[in-house]
Amino acid sequence: MAGAANIPSLLSGRISANEIRKRRIHRRSFSQWRWHLDEVFVRINGETHYLWRAVDHEGEVLEVFATKRRDRKAALKFLKRTMKRYGRPRSIVTDRLRSCRSTMTVIGNAADQECGRWLNDRAENLHQPFRRRERAMARFRGMKTLQKFAGAMA
Numbered sequence: 001m002a003g004a005a006n007i008p009s010l011l012s013g014r015i016s017a018n019e020i021r022k023r024r025i026h027r028r029s030f031s032q033w034r035w036h037l038d039e040v041f042v043r044i045n046g047e048t049h050y051l052w053r054a055v056d057h058e059g060e061v062l063e064v065f066a067t068k069r070r071d072r073k074a075a076l077k078f079l080k081r082t083m084k085r086y087g088r089p090r091s092i093v094t095d096r097l098r099s100c101r102s103t104m105t106v107i108g109n110a111a112d113q114e115c116g117r118w119l120n121d122r123a124e125n126l127h128q129p130f131r132r133r134e135r136a137m138a139r140f141r142g143m144k145t146l147q148k149f150a151g152a153m154a
Contacts, residue, residue, distance in 0.1 A: 033057065033090045034114075037079070037100060038123035039070060040130070044140045051130075051150055052078045055123045062086055064150040066143055075103040083107075093119045 034057040039050045050070045054062040063082040067074040075097075083089075093114045094100040104110040130150070140146045 034093060035062065035082075035089045035091075036093045036120050036123035037075075038095060038120055038127075039097070040127045042066070042134070042140065042146060044143060044146060049143065049146065050074070051146065053123055053126060053150075054078075054082045055126060057122070059122055059126075061126065064147070066147045066150065068143075070097070070099060072099040072102045072106070075099045076106060079103055079107060093123075095120050 036055045036057075037052070038055075039052045042049050042051050047068075050067050052063075052065040052067065052074070054064075056062055063078070063085065065078045065081065067078070088109075089112070091112045091114055092104065092109060093116075094104075096115050101110070101113065104113045133149070134140070140149070
């Protein structure tokens, strides 16, 4: 009975945490409003797929997107989807992937892109818990499962 009484308080806590997160993400008065974009290789039934992830400067996962390719078209689709939801960032940190550079040129954001040796560690470190959970699940069997799992992990 004591556990049943805690359920409404847990739900209200989760709802209020989501509201705080929404307000914090959409408020752009930060001096370093910065996104970190990264991709990670994922095997699904023996085929390589890519999981794209956008993280803000506080470590909050903004968007997760699974694709079959790692080209400019996939990066452009991911970036447009993220910008439509969260607006335009002041700067974007990426690794030295050429498709990211060409995507920034297409969008007109090339001057705001930053590439550096340790700049993208915020996004890279988020792959570690994902890999641990992936190993525990004994891999993925479908793209839809990967997308659901990655969204829940965020």
